[in-house]
Amino acid sequence: MDLTTTYLGLKLDNPIIAGSSGLSDSVEKVQKLEQSGAGAIVLKSIFEEEIVFELEDILKEAEAAGVNLDQFDYYDFHLKGEKVKTYIDLIKGSKAKVSIPIIASINCVYSHDWISFAQQIEDAGADAIELNMFFLPSDFSRSGQEQERLYFTIIEKLLDTVRIPVALKISYYFSSLGRMIERLSKTGVSGLVLFNRFFSPDIDIDKLAVKPSFVLSSPGDLAISLRWIAIMANKVGCDLAASTGVHDGNAVVKQILAGAKAVQVVSSLYKNGPEHLRVMKDRLTQWMKEKGHNNLSDFRGKMSQEAASNPAVYERVQFMKYFS
Template identity: 75%
Template sequence: MAGSSGLTKSAEKIEALAKAGAGAIVLKSIFEEEIVFEHEDILKEAEAAGVHLEQFDYYDFHLKGKKLSEYTSLIQEAKAKVQVPVIASINCVYSHEWVAFARQLQDAGADAIELNMFFLPSDFSRSSQEQEHMYFAVIEKLTGAVSVPIALKISHYFSNLGQMIQRLSQSGVAGLVLFNRFFSPDIDIEKLAIKPSFVFSTPAELAMPLRWIGIMANKVSCDLIASTGIHDGEAVIKQLLAGAKAVQVASSLYKKGPEHIGTLLDTLRDWMGRHNYTSLSDFRGKMSQEASSNPAAYERVQFMKYFS
């Protein structure tokens, strides 16, 4: 799958990815906070000009509707150009807005919705239980609003990650994407300013989702999709062996272009041929914790053996 990124923000780019062999495409996310911040800026300007803010009820709806209209148009254009599933992506931070919009994404033709939801555990006024409850509250409302499958893209920032993944898998979502990546801050020591860093994933980041796909395979009630650190065909094979239903790639496509999907698929086909596999189901999960001859390896956290 082509993961959500700037490479999936136009119908032309989406068509190129499909032609290169992508089995499904997740559209560039529509950001709830972008809409909210834009609206807040307009309100501030209006207030400074002496406009009565109660007049903005209609404009509030209109502004958000315009952003949504642009996104639904992208869905429709993409669906007209490709035959593979087109998945709408929502980057949710405030949780309440998207329930009203979800049905419109579905009606525009989205085959599924990926909800990219993450609340950084830096709010000291909220307990971990309150933070976790927000995920289930949003999922409950969203699954009640649409009939298309919903995938939830999560982080590994949970106090009891295994249990949380299991509970989320039982919430009505069709899939869990492990894991999302975030803006990573860095410091410019000359300008004394915060700047972005580590925009693209690296192959080393494969380890975290690989561990948890392997641990949770066959212990959840939905599909598991691997994301982050998948840069070559070997990484695709590893995630499938661990138990992933599908894999998402993005950073490697930025670096090597849409045609890199073909390279990933060629590596997978060659490996399957050498091992006499005719379908993914022949080996999916073969190296999960449950099926492995060394299940403890997935839970080892110290380097004792490596350094001994």
């Protein structure tokens, strides 16, 4: 079976991507993911706060030491940052040791002060950048239109800075999700990842403290991305990748049937180990043989809303018969 696909203009041996996590935060772990069968790897995210705060600390130290800041540009200071240098070294080391695409990841939370750092990512040899961007709609002083405009402002600045492909990983928290996905897909990004997974707070009722909850996804989380991959297939101007809830080979098949070019896996690898990538890939191959498909394009999008025998089923949001 031919499992190859293209994603962000990159050729992948198979559509299963190891998503950004602690499983890809070292060269050794990246090598393990490749050996286990990953089609591509998204490196552990570097957060915008880490970049910006580190730069601010360096500037303060330089100023206190009497350095004339006008003599140095952004990159001179940035390269001295420990976290930034470590991330650049991770990209370079990974590219030297593996042959599959390496995608750098930036977790963007509020501004665009970090964008110049993207040039260093490109110079380090990353094959693409995945921008994980989400602004929690909790700022009551900012309208929904202002909130959404930030996405386009940052994307425009990033695309003006780098030449390598850019993927945007987004959430489903938009007032008009379908329209927003369509608009974002036409900005010049090479791909959209549906959807990112958030830190979810919980309350410890004994210690009266806020703690994280539901860190890992479950197979049931597949439904949200599956619906929107199916709805948006053939309605976007870039590749679509599915994320969250992909725990086995059957889920990979479903997302490709819905129209995804690739899928991202994280939680299942934490639960089952990187070797689970090969199990998922084997199941995809087995299913293709059973159905008589020789390559992914034979069935990609076959169950999208556009191609489904009952397109309205993807629009339904309320139960009617299930509990009757």
